[in-house]
Amino acid sequence: MAPPPHELTDRFRSNLRHCRRLTELSQEHLALLAAMHRTEIGLLEAGKRTPRIDTLMRLVGSLEVQPGDLLEGIEWIPDRRNPKRGAFWVPQPLHGQTERRADG
Numbered sequence: 696m697a698p699p700p701h702e703l704t705d706r707f708r709s710n711l712r713h714c715r716r717l718t719e720l721s722q723e724h725l726a727l728l729a730a731m732h733r734t735e736i737g738l739l740e741a742g743k744r745t746p747r748i749d750t751l752m753r754l755v756g757s758l759e760v761q762p763g764d765l766l767e768g769i770e771w772i773p774d775r776r777n778p779k780r781g782a783f784w785v786p787q788p789l790h791g792q793t794e795r796r797a798d799g
Contacts, residue, residue, distance in 0.1 A: 702785040704742040706768045712740050714758045714765060728757035 715725055715736075722740070726733040730753060738744040739754075746754065755762050773781040 701742070703769055703783055704745055706785050707745070707765065708740050708742040710765045710767050711754065714760050715740075718758055720758070725754070725757055729753040 715722070718725075720728070722736040723733045725731075726736045729736075729750075731750070735744065735750075739746060739750075751762060751765060754765060758764075768785055768787060770784045770786065771781055772784050
């Protein structure tokens with residue numbers, strides 16, 4: 696399985712860091728609340744890891760946010776010709792990156 700495009704990872708890591716800072720939690724404290732290791736939080740915020748669904752839900756519960764808060768700015772666009780296919784899209788990439796679509 697290919698790693699996700701960097702635009703998706705950048706958006707997720709930015710959302711995670713933003714939500715964590717809004718709750719005034721350190722990476723260590725968030726890791727404790729989410730039953731994770733602090734280095735895992737660091738890797739997620741550095742964009743070196745992509746969370747699985749169970750990790751996403753642990754973070755959501757620990758941060759007391761909605762899943763959409765961590766996924767904000769990431770969209771799934773279905774292929775009109777083949778509804779079983781589509782692509783992730785980041786309409787407003789971070790740091791002035793150009794818009795790109797990536798098969799998902």
